[in-house]
Amino acid sequence: MCRCSYIPPCERENEKNSDIVTHWQDYWEDEVGSQPFTCYFNQHLRPDDVLLRRTHDESVLLHCFLWPVVTFLVGVLIVVLTICAKSLAVKAEAIKKRKHS
The missing domain is CATH 1.20.5 (Single alpha-helices involved in coiled-coils or other helix-helix interfaces)
Known part of the structure; x- marks a missing residue:
């Protein structure tokens, strides 16, 4: 089973990093929840890593x-x-x- 992950930008202050991660955690729990959504992944190279948006x-x-x-x-x-x-x-x-x- 694939799972989406998020890597926040690296801020100098640890508190800013924590706030950004908390914001996205709340977003995933409140907005997305159990709703289906599209993820993008490379089935051959890294099948366990997925992206929410294409870069x-x-x-x-x-x-x-x-x-x-x-x-x-x-x-x-x-x-x-x-x-x-x-x-x-x-x-x-x-x-x-x-x-x-």
Whole structure:
């Protein structure tokens, strides 16, 4: 059977830590009680540890892949435009030489 757990932020003062833990303990007893709720867990790596909320969702994955791809494509575009500009400059120079000959 899985059980949800909570790790509070570590405060310097022991009393603050105790207050935070007490707050969440009261929340679980009063608000959640015996009501069913969704937990997230990794069945293969750590089946006994569960989370109430996901720390990362699909938007994080989108940003992790979107920005590197956009950066790469902008870099490729800059290289292609540089090559095209150089090619056009060479052709323009050749046309100039032909006209002056």
